[in-house]
Amino acid sequence: MSKPDSDLIVRLIKHTWSENVVLHFECTNMNPSVDLENVAVECTTTEDLPLQFIVEAGLLPYNQPEHAFVALEKHIDALPVGTISNVISYQATQVDPHTGEQIGTTTDGKLTDLNDVEIKLTDYFSSRTSTDFETAWQELGTSNEQEKNYSISLSLQESVNLFVLQMTIPPLSSDSLTVSGTQHHLSFIARLHNGAEVLFKVRFESVDGLETKIVVNVRSEYDFLLDAPDHVMQQ
Numbered sequence: 533m534s535k536p537d538s539d540l541i542v543r544l545i546k547h548t549w550s551e552n553v554v555l556h557f558e559c560t561n562m563n564p565s566v567d568l569e570n571v572a573v574e575c576t577t578t579e580d581l582p583l584q585f586i587v588e589a590g591l592l593p594y595n596q597p598e599h600a601f602v603a604l605e606k607h608i609d610a611l612p613v614g615t616i617s618n619v620i621s622y623q624a625t626q627v628d629p630h631t632g633e634q635i636g637t638t639t640d641g642k643l644t645d646l647n648d649v650e651i652k653l654t655d656y657f658s659s660r661t662s663t664d665f666e667t668a669w670q671e672l673g674t675s676n677e678q679e680k681n682y683s684i685s686l687s688l689q690e691s692v693n694l695f696v697l698q699m700t701i702p703p704l705s706s707d708s709l710t711v712s713g714t715q716h717h718l719s720f721i722a723r724l725h726n727g728a729e730v731l732f733k734v735r736f737e738s739v740d741g742l743e744t745k746i747v748v749n750v751r752s753e754y755d756f757l758l759d760a761p762d763h764v765m766q767q
Contacts, residue, residue, distance in 0.1 A: 533618070533647045539563040540571075540592075540643050542620065548656050550725045553581060553612075555602040555649060559620070561592040564629040568592035569638075571622045573600050580612035581605070581651065592622075593632060609726060611656050613763070616649040653763040657722040659701035660729065665719055669731055672751040678758040682746040682765050683739075691736055691744035692716055698764045699732075714738040722760070730757040 534542040540563075545556040555575070561568045571589035581604040589598040600620075606612050620643040626636025684691055688711045696702065696709065696718070703709070703718040720732040730752040737745045748761040 533557075533649075534643065535645060538643070538645075539566070540568065540620065540622070542643070542646060544649060546649075546651070546655050548725070550608050551606060552584065553604045553606060553651060553655070555604070555616070555618075557589075557600045557602070557618075557620075558597050559589050559592060559600060560597045561594055564594040565626060567594075567625045567627050567632075567634060569623045569625065571598065571600055571620060573602050574619045574621060575602050575604075575649075576617040577604060578612065578614045578616070580607075580610060581614065581616070593627075594629070611653060611724065613651050613653055616651065618646045618649060619644050620646065650766070652766060653757075653760055654698065654700045654722075656724050657699065657701050658724070660721045660723045661705065665704055665721065665731070668721070669733070669751060672731065672753065676753055676758075677749060677751045680748045680750070680761040680765075682748070682761075683743060684746065684765075685743050687741060688714065688716060688736055688738040688744050691746060692718070695734065695736075695746065695764065698766075711736070728752070728754050728757060730754070730760050732761070 533544050541560040543558040547554040557573050559571055569591050571592060572586055577583045584603040584605040587601040589600040592598050622641050623638050624641050625634045625638045627634050692711055701722055703720050707718045716736040718734045722730050733749045735747045750758055750761055
């Protein structure tokens with residue numbers, strides 16, 4: 533989330549439950565001349581994801597990760613999405629980099645150039661193993677299907693890797709992540725906390741090795757999940 537050369541490196545982990553979304557910020561102080569304390573994240577929340585509570589990180593000496601949390605509340609049946617901006621506030625005290633002893637006064641500071649947090653539909657996905665994907669696919673039928681087409685300027689292997697990363701869940705265990713030739717196929721079953729499921733058949737086709745066409749066929753008994761590929765492809 534933070535710039536690579538920042539004195540405070542921040543990594544985000546998102547956790548989703550039926551009634552909460554928790555933003556987990558791993559914070560690492562990269563300045564050996566400063567101790568950071570009372571590190572807290574301030575978020576711009578949305579109507580569908582109001583703030584529930586925050587947990588500050590403790591003392592951050594040099595190069596020792598600590599953790600801050602922001603809990604957002606949501607309705608048990610809702611799958612809210614949106615953009616959340618964040619600012620980290622802290623207190624900084626100068627220290628002797630050789631002994632770690634605090635030698636200066638404490639000042640307040642803020643880290644404002646953090647990347648926004650995108651809450652996407654795929655953040656609510658969990659994987660489900662299936663012994664017979666094709667049977668589940670056929671049972672849903674074409675009336676519950678939608679096809680989406682995309683094109684990205686990446687190699688075939690890079691496109692496969694990115695799609696799996698964006699899905700947040702692995703493909704079926706029988707599918708290989710290593711491409712061979714100019715086409716590749718993957719299948720996924722994603723389950724949401726309310727029991728809803730969405731099935732994916734994904735075809736990747738290389739175009740001159742510089743571009744990849746991606747065709748996603750998705751089936752679900754829930755109409756709103758038929759747009760799930762758009763959330764997967766959202767950067």
